[in-house]
Amino acid sequence: MNFAKKLHVRPGQHLRLADLDAGDTLGFEKGAEAKKLTEKTIERLDKLQYLMYAQNRHSLLIILQGMDAAGKDGTIRHVMSGVNPQGCSVTAFKVPNHEESQHDFLWRAHKACPGLGDIGIFNRSQYEDVLVVRVHKLVPRAAWEARYDQINKFESILAENNTVILKFFLHISKEEQKKRFEARIEDPKRNWKASPSDFQERPYWNEYQRAYEDALSRCSPKHAPWFVIPSNHKWFRNLAVSRIIVETLEDLHLKFPKPAFDLRKIKIK
Ligand code: ADP
Numbered sequence: 643m644n645f646a647k648k649l650h651v652r653p654g655q656h657l658r659l660a661d662l663d664a665g666d667t668l669g670f671e672k673g674a675e676a677k678k679l680t681e682k683t684i685e686r687l688d689k690l691q692y693l694m695y696a697q698n699r700h701s702l703l704i705i706l707q708g709m710d711a712a713g714k715d716g717t718i719r720h721v722m723s724g725v726n727p728q729g730c731s732v733t734a735f736k737v738p739n740h741e742e743s744q745h746d747f748l749w750r751a752h753k754a755c756p757g758l759g760d761i762g763i764f765n766r767s768q769y770e771d772v773l774v775v776r777v778h779k780l781v782p783r784a785a786w787e788a789r790y791d792q793i794n795k796f797e798s799i800l801a802e803n804n805t806v807i808l809k810f811f812l813h814i815s816k817e818e819q820k821k822r823f824e825a826r827i828e829d830p831k832r833n834w835k836a837s838p839s840d841f842q843e844r845p846y847w848n849e850y851q852r853a854y855e856d857a858l859s860r861c862s863p864k865h866a867p868w869f870v871i872p873s874n875h876k877w878f879r880n881l882a883v884s885r886i887i888v889e890t891l892e893d894l895h896l897k898f899p900k901p902a903f904d905l906r907k908i909k910i911k
Pocket of ligand 1 (some may be wrong): 738
């Protein structure tokens with residue numbers, strides 16, 4: 643099965659997140675078979691990253707977005723577990739600091755983009771500027787409205803300069819978020835994850851879903867697609883995200899570069 647084809651958002655496609663089942667598993671069942679497939683995919687990802695690094699021709703930018711507790715951290719931990727840390731960076735986008743807030747909203751994103759041969763992962767991203775900023779009216783409407791187009795232009799520049807862009811929306815249901823928040827309160831191993839801001843944002847669930855629907859529909863061109871990943875089941879989320887990354891890298895037909903000089907002329911004494 644081609645996961646990318648199944649889960650991508652077509653350019654301009656209008657979607658209602660409430661109509662998409664966050665518990666979907668595309669017919670896969672939890673168990674040894676799915677686990678094996680995920681493991682094999684993550685092993686393959688490690689090999690492809692090595693090739694990409696050696697070839698030094700493309701960068702891969704992976705953007706992770708989702709409601710609080712959707713599993714952004716867990717996805718990074720599981721999917722990237724096999725990847726060589728040399729050649730991979732993770733950037734978490736928080737409330738802009740003073741320096742960041744003195745620049746245009748794309749400045750900090752651009753600075754964090756991966757160089758050739760590298761994978762860059764954004765835990766949250768430039769999309770916060772049309773999500774939290776829109777929901778909480780942190781700038782006037784005209785300012786955030788203009789940003790969809792600005793983000794599209796920014797991502798076009800990256801793509802035209804050999805950055806492959808994959809954007810994952812980790813889709814969970816409101817009930818699943820409740821369960822995960824409860825676990826954060828009850829499970830001592832998860833207490834540290836509980837944050838007052840999570841609970842403050844939950845009443846804005848519908849506003850966030852609307853803001854996500856607009857971002858997904860307005861910013862999913864072919865060269866920077868969004869994928870809606872049903873994420874109520876963590877095992878399926880990890881399978882789907884890793885498969886899409888591997889499918890995309892396979893399509894690049896990566897090859898080890900030829901040596902820049904004639905190796906036969908080298909004599910090692
Ligand atoms: P996380 O929830 O990602 O693990 P935090 O609890 O530190 O990490 O949350 C980061 C917070 O920063 C989120 O509430 C997010 O909405 C906020 N944030 C990110 N970017 C912006 C931005 N451009 N403007 C305002 N808030 C932002």
